[in-house]
Amino acid sequence: MSIRAVVTDIEGTTSSISFVKEVLFPYAAQALPDFLARHWQDEAVQVQIRALAAETGVPVADATTANELLQQWIREDRKATPLKALQGMIWKRGYEDGAYRAHMYPEVADQLRRWHDAGIALYVYSSGSVAAQKLFFGYSEMGDLTPLFTGYFDTTTGPKQSADSYRKIAEEIGIPAELILFLSDISAELDAAREAGLHTTLLDRDGSAPPCDHPRVNDFTAIRLLG
DSSP states (O other), X not given: OBOOEEEEOOBTTTBOHHHIIIIIHHHHHHHHHHHHHHHTTOHHHHHHHHHHHHHHOOOOOSHHHHHHHHHHHHHHTOOOHHHHHHHHHHHHHHHHHTSOOBXXXXXXXXXXXXXXXXXXXXXXXXXXXXXXXXXXXXXXXTBOOGGGOSEEEOTTTOOTTOHHHHHHHHHHHTSOGGGEEEEESOHHHHHHHHHTTOXXXXXXXXXXXXXXXXXXXXSGGGOOOBO
């Protein structure tokens, strides 16, 4: 049977990890104190501040306290929803101001278009918030790619190394797991997806990924959509 849906990771899969680590993260870290001070009363911000307090067990009554906790999470590269949501709000301003464009490996956009035109449903599953994912593909070096995607999933669905997360994704997509292909550069994520019944392919861009028993390719042109 042929694959009917592709779910793709972002960092290391469609795009360089260095763009996120060297451009997006530093931009958000530098802008965070001013952003929190200016937008402290915004309900969208307060939703995440309440989530931050709940997750840390620390009362977060002011922007200074929130900034200290969030900066620590940034240093730890925590995949926490409150941080990802607030980073997404900050990155939106950077994209709209033209401070940067999201890196995309050169073959990705054309391959996504070919799959889309062939009737393959395309989805994203990343630790970044859904809002940040839409910005990433909306302001990519290859133009606005968001019309190619049917849906987006983030950590609100569940951890990326949990099989239950992929079961939820398959259920929401409405396509049997065995007809879905998940793409990632992290073998533990692929292990979880395979446990849930999805097909998997490892993106090993520079040929340095540790050995694993998932199909392995160097770029999107080598991916085969056959079950």
